[in-house]
Amino acid sequence: MMCGGGSEVRDADDTVHKICETVKSQAEQQAGKTYDVFVAKKYMRQVVAGTNYFIKVHVGGEDHVHLRVFKPLPCNGGDLELTSMQKDKSHEDSLELF
Template identity: 35%
Template sequence: MTSKMMTGGLSEAKSATPEIQELVDEIKPTFEGKNNKKYEEFKAVSYKSQVVAGVMYYVKVCLGNDEYAHLKIYRPLPHTEKPIELVDFQMGKTEDDEVTYF
């Protein structure tokens, strides 16, 4: 198996980086608004990415108290000057749940 990222294909799971945490921090208010709930902990654990017209990130986030969510975050290409977007999310995940395409 190759670890090269293909356009349209989902990458292998990687540990979250400071860049991924910044994405998650930026999208946190939107996520909290959609859930009508504030989270003290909002820590990116791991992620996969998909190259589209920009990059789609699938990020596992620890919400505290053994509660996890998977976030689908879209980062448009820089020249578009569009903001990142929380496309979708899945609640009720565990630390062991693999982040997959959704």
């Protein structure tokens, strides 16, 4: 993977599930609602001055959201931050950099 480029899309793993758990409240605040279901399905990464995670999350029924979560470099400290969210997505929508 090239710096600034996106990785291939992969199935969500334990690391990505933990990231989703961490930013769920931020996502709910941005969406203005609570999610009973919030399960990561797919993800891709982008290496910048840290890592952007682009995550497809199932939020119930046929609904999905796409999250962009920034993880700073360990030397810079800081917490995971939900930097962008795309709502009204479906299972079929491809995960892309945004």
